[in-house]
Amino acid sequence: MIPVRGASRGLGTAIALLLIGTAPGSVLAQGASQPVGGQNAQRAWQNWTLNCQGCHRPDGTGSMATTPSVAGTVARFLSVERGREYLVRVPGVATSPLTDADLAELLNWMLWRFDPEHIPADFPAFSATEVGELRKRPLRLEASQMRSELLAKAGADVH
Secondary structure, three states: OOOOOOOOHHHHHHHHHHHHOOOOOOOOOOOOOOOOOOOOHHHHHHHHHHHOHHHHOOOOOOEOOOEOOOOOOHHHHHHOOOHHHHHHHOHHHHOOOOOHHHHHHHHHHHHHHHOHHHOOOOOOOOOHHHHHHHOOOOOOOOHHHHHHHHHHHOOOOOO
């Protein structure tokens, strides 16, 4: 939680959740104060801000010309074969300077932040071990084609 001086615990929590982009009412695990698999939502938000937001924009909408949107789309990959691995193997993710643990946390946070309505009910959170293995084989030129194919299988609009 972000410390907020002079604020009651409830108000401080509400302010912290708003600041990190996980406002009350967001999809969270039953009784959780943060997304499943996100040990520290503030750190995940900071990692998003420093490593992803420059291209994907603060709201996850990306840019039609250069960077795909994750808003309303990113969790759709979880519903198709090879989609989960794709999320870790895309170049900007696989080659990120973040540790495997921080990257797993960021991926879990990103799913809950930008596309909670498409997260499968039985979604197992990304782990540092899984991320470490998958990022050893980053996608390169095939990433864009693979994205289009997977989203088509998921029945999503391809942007």
